[in-house]
Structure formats: structure tokens, C-alpha cells
Amino acid sequence: MMFPDTAAQNGPLNLNSKDHAQHEHSHGLFGPPGLLALPEPSSDNEGRQIPRKKQKRRLSREPGEDGDDRTREHPFIVTEPGEVARGKKNGLDYLFDLYEQCARFLDEVQQMARERGEKCPTKVTNQVFRHAKLKGASYINKPKMRHYVHCYALHCLDKDKSNFLRKQFKERGENVGAWRQACYFPLVDMARDNGWDIEGVFVRNEKLRIWYVPTKLRQLCHFEKSKDSDSCSYE
């Protein structure tokens, strides 16, 4: 059971950041200390939604609307380790750094929960994403993070293989989607080597255990496992 090296890249990961990037978490342990209310719990509970009128999915911005430029994040491109994406693109070191940022946001949420005597999440939950937004990390969102978890998993579990894959896919000029798909298969191999316990593979890794195993990866493992045992039974 080895822990992959945790040394972080120190160079700028994102040249094109819209003023966000690596803001340090210098705030102390905030929140009012006087919270003895047993019958009425703290209620200051990380901005949970006040029940509001259900809002219909907005269909394309009306041309006359006020232009607060809520542009979306630049797309990822396949970069090799250490390489910074140029143009309106983000690189994979930056992608992986977002996962480490989430880990720090989870730490903060856990601290707060413990101080308040509330139940303490062990995983990156909706609450953590909400907290990240509140702390200004508007570039972090659930669908994005869930989409690439298994890529980050490979990065955590076998950095060499991960780095090799990145170089290979960059050379071939493959797009991010192709690289992302390719990340599944080394993980399936690792699951096989661990008695198909992909859950366990995640939980045993210090950095990974805060992430839910993606459904697709679990299903892939299940599928491959049954193929394996079939080929034992017949011929």
C-alpha cells in the first residue's frame, strides 16, 4: 500500500485565470464562538437555500439582458506534466489542482462542523461545493469535478502511468474527451489487482478517499470482473 508522492507543482497552473486561481486560505477559524443552543441548532449553516419559487431552466440568454459577463471556464486541453496551457485553455495540472482545492474546502467544512457539533462530512458533498462557491471559488462546480474524478484518481494512484498517458494523448493530438476515456482502463486493471474492490482502492488512498467512486468506473469494473470469471468457466 503506497502513498503516491504528494509534492505539488509550484509554477502557475493557469495563465488565463479570471482573477481567481490560487488564493490562499488565510482566514482563521471563523464563526461566532457562542453557540450553546441545544434546542435550536446554529442555523448559520453555510447558506442553505431558503425555499424559493421553482425556477425554470432558462433557455438562451435574451439579447436585451444586462451583460454581466458570466462567461464560463475555459475548456481543458491535454497538457503534459508541468506544461501550462496557452490561449483560452486550461491544462491538466490545473484540473488536478482543483481537486486539491476541494480537499482544502472539505477540511474547512469539517473544522466548522466539529466546532458546531454538527455531523461531519467525510466526502466532498454538496455542502463542500456550496462552501467553495461562498469562499469565491466560483470556478469549482459539482458536474465538472464529478466528470473528471477518475482522471484524478489515476493521477493519485499511478502518477507515472498518468503522466505517460497525458504525453501520449498530447502527441497524438487527441482531445480531452478521448484522454478522459482512456483514464478508465488503467484503473480497471488496478481494481483487478485488488480483488475488484475499487471502493477499497479509493478509500485506501489518502487523497482519493474523499471522492465518491464514479458510477461508470464501478460499472466498468463489474463488467470486466464478470468477463474474467466467464472465461474461467468455459474452455
Next chain:
Amino acid sequence: MMFPDTAAQNGPLNLNSKDHAQHEHSHGLFGPPGLLALPEPSSDNEGRQIPRKKQKRRLSREPGEDGDDRTREHPFIVTEPGEVARGKKNGLDYLFDLYEQCARFLDEVQQMARERGEKCPTKVTNQVFRHAKLKGASYINKPKMRHYVHCYALHCLDKDKSNFLRKQFKERGENVGAWRQACYFPLVDMARDNGWDIEGVFVRNEKLRIWYVPTKLRQLCHFEKSKDSDSCSYE
């Protein structure tokens, strides 16, 4: 870190059972083995509700309704260890046995989940309660089990203290509610002895770690903790 003895009582715990009681879980590993469907997951997934018209809370049974006698369970009374409740009552050994039954139902759900490559619960979840119902254990339900978890916790963590409390409250002729309230305080003491980590107290115990820490107990611990630290600061 000690594991309290796990020897089960063998005598009948419930003389008044309406045909349920201790049915053995002799069924093997059921479910069709041919479930290779990756894109379409098994869908046989333990009877999740088909979206149905919302049903209003029924206000008192209409006198003309067909009388399928869905009577409810007999109330618990405070019994001492080994004592069987007489009359239309259930004893506390029987109550604690329900928790052990839930643990076995969780085991079954976990088995099934692993076979199907689905995510595997570590706690007694809604799914487990649903499974228990499906297996005929209609006498198990979520509100009841949640209501008495901390009583079971004391039984698991300090059987002597738990037994003593039962005898004491029985002698005094206290009702179940009073006994239940009294169970909180030894647990708060144990939390104190463990750096106020009540979550940890639960998780470190083999039988308890499948149960969520009750909100009330967590709040009580938090409250007592802050009282303790206050009395350090002033005078």
C-alpha cells in the same frame, strides 16, 4: 479499545410476537446471476418506488373500511436482562435484538450490492429498512430504530452500566421514556473520556458503526463540551 461481548441471548425474547420473531435467514445468495448490463443497470433494485400519485396522510380509519388488522407493535416496557415481557408488551432484550436483525439485513444488502456492482452501504439506510420489510420483518421501521439507537449504543459500549440502568428503572417503576432519556448521560460521559468524539466512539465499535449518531446525542455532547471548557476559562 475493547469489544463488548457479542454473545446473544438464546431464549425467546418475545412471547407475544405476531408470527414473526427470530426467523432464520436461510435463503442463499438470491437474485439472477446474469446481470452483465453495463449501460442499463440491474433495475431489479430492491423495489424502489414507482413514481405514484402523492398520498395524503390518512386521518383516522374510516369505520366502514375493510378490517385488515394492521395493529401496531406492542409497546416496550423496561425489563431487566433476560426477563421476558408478559402481557401485550415487548422487553428490552427484544428491542436490542431488532438492532442485530438490522445488522443482518444490512449484510444481505451489502452482499447483493457487491454481486451487482452497485454502491455498497456502510450504514443502516432507507434501503436496508426497505429490504427488511420485503423480507417480512414488518415490525422493523426507521422511526422506531432511530428512536432507541442510543439505548442500543449503551448496551453495546457498557453492558454492565446498561444492565444496571435497566434494573434500576424497572425497580422504580419508571416508564420506557424515562429509561430512554437516562441512557443519554452515560454516553455523554464516554464521549468526554474520548475527547468528545462521539462519532469515533460509534465507529470504533464493531456493532455500532453501522448506526448514525443520533442528532440529540451529538448535540448533548456539544453542549456539555462547551460547558466544560467554559468552567476552565472563568474562576
Next chain:
DNA sequence: GTTTAATCCAATGGTTCCAA
């Protein structure tokens, strides 16, 4: 009054569907 358990409800994990 005490005790049980159906019902409700906001917040969740997970995904779809669309905008860019």
C-alpha cells in the same frame, strides 16, 4: 397521559440537457 409509526420535507447524490 405514553408510545408507535405513517407521513412529510429539505437537502443530497447523481444526471440530463442544453448553452457556449
Next chain:
DNA sequence: GTTTAAACCAATGGTTAGAA
């Protein structure tokens, strides 16, 4: 076409209001 992320939705943990 690819990629992003707002919005959705069924199922959850937790509780309330009520029945026995």
C-alpha cells in the same frame, strides 16, 4: 463537432404531526 454547467429529479436522512 466538443466541453461546460445550470437545472433537474428520485431517493435520502431526518422529523413532525398524529393515531392508537
